[in-house]
Amino acid sequence: MPQTHKTTTQLIEFKGTTLPVVVVTLRSLQPDTLAEAAKTLFGDDEFFDGDAALLELSHLVDVPEADWRRVKQVLRAHGLNVMGVRGGNEELRQTAAFAGLPTYAASERPPHAAVADAAAAPPATAAPAGRADPEPPPTLAAAPEAAPTLFIDRPLRSGQQVYARGGDLVVLAAVNAGAEVIADGSIHIYAPLRGRALAGASGAPDARIFCTRFYAELVSVAGLYRTFDDGVSRELAGKPVQIRRSEQPGDAGNKLIVELLRTD
Template identity: 35%
Template sequence: MSTDSQQNTHHSPVLEFKSSTFSVPVLVLANNDLIAIEQQLQEKIHQAPEFFKNSPLVFDLQELNNLNLDTNINKLVNIIRKLDLLPIGIRGGSAQQNQQALKLGIPSHSGHINHNPATSPEKQKPQTPEPEIAPEPQFVTVNSTLITHPVRSGQRIYASGDLIILAQVSAGAEILAEGNIHVYGSLRGRALAGVQGDTEARIFCSDLQAELISIAGNYKISEDLNGAAPNQPVQIYLQDHTLIIKDI
């Protein structure tokens, strides 16, 4: 290679950083019983093994720390990894817990935690509620993503607003949206709406044959959808932490 070619290669950018959004499951712990945690994790994974296999995971310790329940970070991470989950972050941890996680190659994510028992919700003094003032009407614009071609196995599509698909979603494909999902063909893959916690999000489809459906982290797998008649348009919404499937 000539000297000029080498110089051009050195000056050409070979990488760049881009901001992006990914949907990652968050494991919220309410008890520090490691045996019970491992058992219930196994049960969850057994319900949808392909969905959880080698899945990235953020574990949240805020509730445990609010209850002053100590947690062995090393043992917890070992359990998570043993079950073929990949911990990529800790949230709601103390400074010491964050440091322990960092030694294991797990960075901390933003999340406020209250370490002072005196200021916990159950010990706060009741406050006199201030009179509510009706807010001025606001107009919210929701961006929609339109897909006109079939979503094939292995493809993954993420929408920051509503996601509208005018074709089928094949088995092995995954579609995610922060808002609603509309599928005007057969839905055979995985559909996750309200992935940022929007419990009002819904899924609409013309033919429900999905491997998994989820709204705001509440999900059902294919075995739970036997009651849903195929080839009929349905809507799926969340009610009392339960997914409701209703004919349109």
């Protein structure tokens, strides 16, 4: 009789993937206050399409006991699925964990961090008697790794999303209404922007958005949003613009500026 071979189905498989995550910086955990602020930003309808969200808690001060269930409901009403938190004090992170929101460590590295290359230093030698030890030769620092830049040269249709993790995003075709472009760094769009653009997604306040023809639905830099439900003003519509956070210290630095970009 012919032998039969039984195949075993692998019930669990692991595959690496990259998922876009929106970092939501909160300055209040009062559900009613958050609901009002979210309604001002996004209206009454769902704005996001089930995007994963990470709550940044480092800007909270003197926080009362958080009602995490209601906080999640407020954001879910606008299409955001809260997956966890980062920052904040230990007590706040513990209450979030009890509510099913784990803590995620910030992924940013110090801007001027360098790794000493021990292999580049010559071996140490003993100094002759009666003489001071010579100063050790300086160690060589590894060259900082250049941040990757993602280039997109095709139009993005409604429902499509592109995320440049860890670097800048350059778009050479139209971002149509309902499409979304996200970058941890800055975003450069050399075409019409009719959808949404979110720069500094990992919290970089110096990120910017540059666009040659501006008709956006929403723009954001490091968590500060501005929507255009009634359309872009005549002064900005169809013109080259840049979007940045205010460079003024204090509360004024929490303002998002949309201004014409001088090209001459």
